[in-house]
Amino acid sequence: xxxxxxxxxxxxxxxxxxxxxxxxxxxxxxxxxxxxxxxxxxxxxxxxxxxxxxxxxxxxxxxxxxxxxxxxxxxxxxxxxxxxxxxxxxxxxxxxxxxxxxxxxxxxxxxxxxxxxxxxxxxxxxxxxxxxxxxxxxxxxxxxxxxxxxxxxxxxxxxxxxxxxxxxxxxxxxxxxxxxxxxxxxxxxxxxxxxxxxxxxxxxxxxxxxxxxxxxxxxxxxxxxxxxxxxxxxxxxxxxxxxxxxxxxxxxxxxxxxxxxxxxxxxxxxxxxxxxxxxxxxxxxxxxxxxxxxxxxxxxxxxxxxxxxxxxxxxxxxxxxxxxxxxxxxxxxxxxxxxxxxxxxxxxxxxxxx
Amino acid sequence: xxxxxxxxxxxxxxxxxxxxxxxxxxxxxxxxxxxxxxxxxxxxxxxxxxxxxxxxxxxxxxxxxxxxxxxxxxxxxxxxxxxxxxxxxxxxxxxxxxxxxxxxxxxxxxxxxxxxxxxxxxxxxxxxxxxxxxxxxxxxxxxxxxxxxxxxxxxxxxxxxxxxxxxxxxxxxxxxxxxxxxxxxxxxxxxxxxxxxxxxxxxxxxxxxxxxxxxxxxxxxxxxxxxxxxxxxxxxxxxxxxxxxxxxxxxx
Amino acid sequence: xxxxxxxxxxxxxxxxxxxxxxxxxxxxxxxxxxxxxxxxxxxxxxxxxxxxxxxxxxxxxxxxxxxxxxxxxxxxxxxxxxxxxxxxxxxxxxxxxxxxxxxxxxxxxxxxxxxxxxxxxxxxxxxxxxxxxxxxxxxxxxxxxxxxxxxxxxxxxxxxxxxxxxxxxxxxxxxxxxxxxxxxxxxxxxxxxxxxxxxxxxxxxxxxxxxxxxxxxxxxxxxxxxxxxxxxxxxxxxxxxxxxxxxxxxxxxxxxxxxxxxxxxxxxxxxxxxxxxxxxxxxxxxxxxxxxxxxxxxxxx
Numbered sequence: 001x002x003x004x005x006x007x008x009x010x011x012x013x014x015x016x017x018x019x020x021x022x023x024x025x026x027x028x029x030x031x032x033x034x035x036x037x038x039x040x041x042x043x044x045x046x047x048x049x050x051x052x053x054x055x056x057x058x059x060x061x062x063x064x065x066x067x068x069x070x071x072x073x074x075x076x077x078x079x080x081x082x083x084x085x086x087x088x089x090x091x092x093x094x095x096x097x098x099x100x101x102x103x104x105x106x107x108x109x110x111x112x113x114x115x116x117x118x119x120x121x122x123x124x125x126x127x128x129x130x131x132x133x134x135x136x137x138x139x140x141x142x143x144x145x146x147x148x149x150x151x152x153x154x155x156x157x158x159x160x161x162x163x164x165x166x167x168x169x170x171x172x173x174x175x176x177x178x179x180x181x182x183x184x185x186x187x188x189x190x191x192x193x194x195x196x197x198x199x200x201x202x203x204x205x206x207x208x209x210x211x212x213x214x215x216x217x218x219x220x221x222x223x224x225x226x227x228x229x230x231x232x233x234x235x236x237x238x239x240x241x242x243x244x245x246x247x248x249x250x251x252x253x254x255x256x257x258x259x260x261x262x263x264x265x266x267x268x269x270x271x272x273x274x275x276x277x278x279x280x281x282x283x284x285x286x287x288x289x290x291x292x293x294x295x296x297x298x299x300x301x302x303x304x305x306x307x308x309x310x311x312x313x314x315x316x317x318x319x320x321x322x323x324x325x326x327x328x329x330x331x332x333x334x335x336x337x338x339x340x341x342x343x344x345x346x347x348x349x350x351x352x353x354x
Numbered sequence: 355x356x357x358x359x360x361x362x363x364x365x366x367x368x369x370x371x372x373x374x375x376x377x378x379x380x381x382x383x384x385x386x387x388x389x390x391x392x393x394x395x396x397x398x399x400x401x402x403x404x405x406x407x408x409x410x411x412x413x414x415x416x417x418x419x420x421x422x423x424x425x426x427x428x429x430x431x432x433x434x435x436x437x438x439x440x441x442x443x444x445x446x447x448x449x450x451x452x453x454x455x456x457x458x459x460x461x462x463x464x465x466x467x468x469x470x471x472x473x474x475x476x477x478x479x480x481x482x483x484x485x486x487x488x489x490x491x492x493x494x495x496x497x498x499x500x501x502x503x504x505x506x507x508x509x510x511x512x513x514x515x516x517x518x519x520x521x522x523x524x525x526x527x528x529x530x531x532x533x534x535x536x537x538x539x540x541x542x543x544x545x546x547x548x549x550x551x552x553x554x555x556x557x558x559x560x561x562x563x564x565x566x567x568x569x570x571x572x573x574x575x576x577x578x579x580x581x582x583x584x585x586x587x588x589x590x591x592x593x594x595x596x597x598x599x600x601x602x603x604x605x606x
Numbered sequence: 607x608x609x610x611x612x613x614x615x616x617x618x619x620x621x622x623x624x625x626x627x628x629x630x631x632x633x634x635x636x637x638x639x640x641x642x643x644x645x646x647x648x649x650x651x652x653x654x655x656x657x658x659x660x661x662x663x664x665x666x667x668x669x670x671x672x673x674x675x676x677x678x679x680x681x682x683x684x685x686x687x688x689x690x691x692x693x694x695x696x697x698x699x700x701x702x703x704x705x706x707x708x709x710x711x712x713x714x715x716x717x718x719x720x721x722x723x724x725x726x727x728x729x730x731x732x733x734x735x736x737x738x739x740x741x742x743x744x745x746x747x748x749x750x751x752x753x754x755x756x757x758x759x760x761x762x763x764x765x766x767x768x769x770x771x772x773x774x775x776x777x778x779x780x781x782x783x784x785x786x787x788x789x790x791x792x793x794x795x796x797x798x799x800x801x802x803x804x805x806x807x808x809x810x811x812x813x814x815x816x817x818x819x820x821x822x823x824x825x826x827x828x829x830x831x832x833x834x835x836x837x838x839x840x841x842x843x844x845x846x847x848x849x850x851x852x853x854x855x856x857x858x859x860x861x862x863x864x865x866x867x868x869x870x871x872x873x874x875x876x877x878x879x880x881x882x883x884x885x886x887x888x889x890x891x892x893x894x895x896x897x898x899x900x901x902x903x904x905x906x907x
Contacts, residue, residue, distance in 0.1 A: 039553035039554075041553075043564055043567050043568060044561060044564035044565045044567070044568065045565065045568045046567075046568060064553050064554045065399070066551070066553055066554065066555070066556045067556050067560055067561060067564035068548070068560075068564060069544075069548065069560065069563035069564040069566070069567065070563075070870060072870035072871045072873065073548060073549070073869075073870050075651075075873070076457060076460075076549070076651075076869055076870060076873075076875075077460055077548075077549055079651065079652075079875075080457075080460040080461050080463075080464045081464040083469070083470040083551075083552040083553065084469065084470070084552055084553045085553060097650050097651075097873075098650075100649065100650050101650040101651075101652065174851060175871070176867075176871055176872075177871065210856045210857075213856050214773045214855065214856075215773040215854065215855050215856055215858075216856060217852075218851055218852065219566055219567060220730075220852070223730075224734075227734055227735075227736055227737075228735065228736050229734055229735050229736075229772070229773075238568070246377065246384075298568065336649075336650065338649035338650065339649045341651075341872060341873060341874075342647065342872065342874060342877075344872070345867065345868070345871075345872035345874065348867075348872075349669060349670075349673075349859075349864060350669060352856075352857065352859035352863075353669055353672060353673055353857070353859065354857070355694060355695055355698040358691055358692075358694070358695045359713070361691065361784070362713075362714065362717050362784075362787070363717060364732060364738075365717075365725055365728035365729045365731075365732050365784070366717045366720065366725075366728065368728045368731050368732050368738055369720065369724060369725070369728040372728075372731065421623060421624035421627060422624065424619075424620045424621070424623065424624050425620075425621070425624040425625070427620055428617060428620040428621045431608065431620075432608060432609070432610045432613075432617050432620075432621075433608065433609050433610065434609070434610040434617070438897070442890060442893070443628070443633060444625075444628060446632065446633070446636065446886070447628075447632055448838065448841055448842070449841055449845075449885070449886055449889045450636065450882060450885075450886060451845045451862060451865045451866070451882050451885065452845065453847075453865060453866045453869045453870075453878070454636075454639055454865065454869070454878065454879060454882035455632070455635070455636070456869075457639065457869050457875065457878075458635035458636050458638055458639045459631075459635050461635065461638045461639075462631075462634060462635035462638060465638070477631050478631065480627065480631070481627065481628060481631040481632045482632075484624055484627065484628060485628075486789075486838070488624075489793060489834045489838065490792060490793045490796050490834070491796075492830070492834070493793045493794075493796055493797045493830045493831040493833075493834040493835075494796040494797060494799075494800070494831075496797065496830035496831075497797075497800070497827065497830070498800075513613075513616065524800070527707075527795075527796055527799045527800070528796040530708065530711065531711070531792040531793065531795055531796040532792075532796075534711065534712075534715045534788070534792060535788065535789065535792055537719075538715055538718045538719065538788060541719055542718065542719075542721060542722050544722070544723075545866075558721065559721055559722075559723075562721050562723050562724060563723060566723065574721070574724055575724065578720040578721065578724055581719060581720065582716060582719070582720065585712070585716060585719065586716070589709060589712055593705070593709060596705065597705065
């Protein structure tokens with residue numbers, strides 16, 4: 001390999017697998033630590049209604065809350081450097097990717113006393129063993145939303161992946177890792193396999209299944225479900241839940257083969273200009289009351305054990321939000337597959353073009 | 355023409371209708387409500403995002419219309435070495451996929467250590483809007499009778515006077531069309547805006563694209579409806595004023 | 607056209623500021639991407655600078671060329687329809703009374719000041735199986751059935767069949783026509799606006815029919831605008847990714863989606879850059895062929 005130094009950068013180079021990586025790390029902008037400011041980067045409406053104001057009341061720190069619309073685009077931006085954000089909310093595999101790319105700060109647990117509130121079940125995730133880089137936040141799953149009167153009971157991914165009974169009345173998500181991931185699970189493989197043969201097997205099954213699908217839809221499967229365009233969709237639990245509130249005939253299930261779950265965590269990216277305030281914010285969100293208010297607003301399952309006392313009973317009892325323990329055991333979170341990612345991309349391209 | 359307007363406004367009518375729908379989802383009609391207008395008026399984040407978008411679009415439209423006009427005019431007007439490659443370069447921003455330009459911009463801004471924010475968004479918007487204006491201006495100038503300019507010189511006008519009194523008025527409809535394109539491009543851009551935004555510069559499209567993940571509420575429809583109605587109202591006022599002053603001139 | 611040498615001052619005043627802006631804030635950043643297109647992807651999507659053509663080799667694999675070809679077709683069809691819809695509109699505005707022109711222009715552009723995503727969702731609400739359009743058609747169908755039943759012809763209309771208007775290529779084309787209409791209408795308007803109405807009246811007075819006037823007077827004069835407008839609509843449709851993602855079916859992926867994916871979930875900037883530049887080279891070859899054909903027609907100057 002013929003490497004040469006990047007002509008525009010005066011930054012240091014990371015040594016990675018014998019090759020000089022271009023590390024466009026942000027060198028900090030010399031913002032004084034005393035400033036009472038915090039830049040949070042998150043999804044829209046992914047906090048409670050009073051989360052920010054109560055934080056400002058308690059600490060005097062003003063929060064600038066900015067939004068991303070896609071984790072991968074957030075990552076792409078951080079690949080160039082940290083534009084000045086202090087706290088971000090990546091998911092499982094993205095946390096692992098960002099750790100591997102040396103983008104996250106190893107957390108000083110002594111500054112987050114409320115970390116003790118986190119459910120021990122979430123303290124040793126595969127993507128960040130020991131939670132050294134993240135404070136677990138909310139979690140959810142990707143399952144099957146369906147219309148009971150049209151399809152009866154559903155307990156397997158077979159209905160979407162290997163069955164033509166509802167041909168033309170089904171849709172899958174437009175997310176390559178999640179779709180190929182559940183297909184791998186259905187075939188009995190790991191959702192994070194790096195074995196090309198297993199990925200090819202999943203690809204072939206999806207190409208066959210495609211004939212019976214209406215589309216690969218980005219986050220709008222629940223709308224198709226309630227409008228009657230489809231009867232079965234693969235969707236996030238929170239999205240299906242919203243339409244279940246308006247239509248009794250709709251329901252959500254996690255198939256017996258298990259599924260791909262997601263766990264979001266709070267992280268501090270390297271180069272964060274207001275590090276101390278970031279720790280205060282992480283601690284604030286791990287507080288039982290504050291965290292419960294978030295859970296009661298967004299209706300996702302919290303990883304905060306102490307907060308569950310304050311979470312609405314209807315949510316706690318809802319299996320579409322807090323899945324039974326055995327479901328968790330059968331399921332997997334996505335991992336950083338590193339050099340195997342182009343295999344997933346190639347498979348996805350072939351599925352789309354077939 | 356009527357059919358085309360029907361085509362243009364059909365989805366807009368559906369959008370407006372759903373802003374009064376008493377349901378969180380834009381699917382089925384659940385009854386009339388004004389509550390999303392209340393929410394839109396109270397949502398300060400939405401206002402900030404709107405204001406950011408309008409600021410960026412205003413500045414970028416002004417600068418790119420001027421620059422694009424200059425470029426379009428000179429491309430029409432002058433013969434110079436390497437004109438072909440130069441024209442190619444000028445039109446690159448139209449051809450290159452948006453996401454590629456977005457990533458290029460963010461890599462560039464970090465290299466030159468320009469902090470991301472409204473400035474970097476505006477700078478990028480100007481860059482991708484210039485060629486659109488230039489294209490419209492060139493199309494407008496094609497077939498311009500240069501004898502008009504020559505006549506003006508013959509009458510003793512200098513270069514500047516000739517430009518101002520002859521060329522500029524002729525270009526004006528092209529500039530209006532180009533400015534409208536530039537404003538629309540800037541107001542609606544998500545990809546490049548997202549990559550070049552920094553803390554405190556969330557724009558309206560970023561807000562909406564981010565909302566989709568958890569909850570698109572009719573609040574957004576309400577906000578869009580307000581924008582449409584406001585624009586129409588302002589236009590109506592402008593028309594009334596224009597026709598009044600016209601009448602004054604006619605009678606004066 | 608005059609040589610730049612004759613009027614160096616005017617030339618530099620006009621050309622230098624916009625060129626400087628474009629070079630600094632576009633060409634230089636783009637050069638970074640060009641360098642990346644020869645790089646190698648690291649395990650997390652890092653960019654290891656190198657000189658290799660593997661990304662280009664991958665970009666010209668059949669599957670990717672097939673996607674490009676499909677995108678060209680979709681873009682060409684939507685551009686043709688956009689032209690059919692947009693040209694009469696541009697003409698209507700250009701020949702409207704002066705005081706109405708700007709209002710009409712504004713009315714054309716106004717729908718595009720609402721967010722693209724919201725507009726696309728609105729289209730979905732219109733086109734879906736139980737959407738407004740099908741509701742409207744069903745209503746018409748029922749009215750007609752009732753009418754036929756009244757005149758003693760029951761059942762001629764049969765059962766109402768909802769049209770499948772969404773999640774297929776048709777929907778993508780409708781969406782593209784809608785999204786890129788102003789990019790075609792405005793340049794054509796800008797060219798037609800200067801057309802003296804008296805030319806057309808003269809042509810009509812001289813006994814040429816409306817169609818003949820359109821084809822032998824209006825069209826040739828509008829040509830620069832038509833070419834620019836169609837090129838804009840075509841190139842922009844080629845690169846689109848939101849419309850096929852939301853309105854398309856299972857085989858609607860276009861080259862824009864493939865490229866966008868390389869910069870997001872596939873984290874392969876070098877390959878994404880190579881695809882983008884491949885598209886760029888192709889566009890320039892087409893434009894170059896067009897230019898040289900045009901100059902051959904004119905003969906040597």
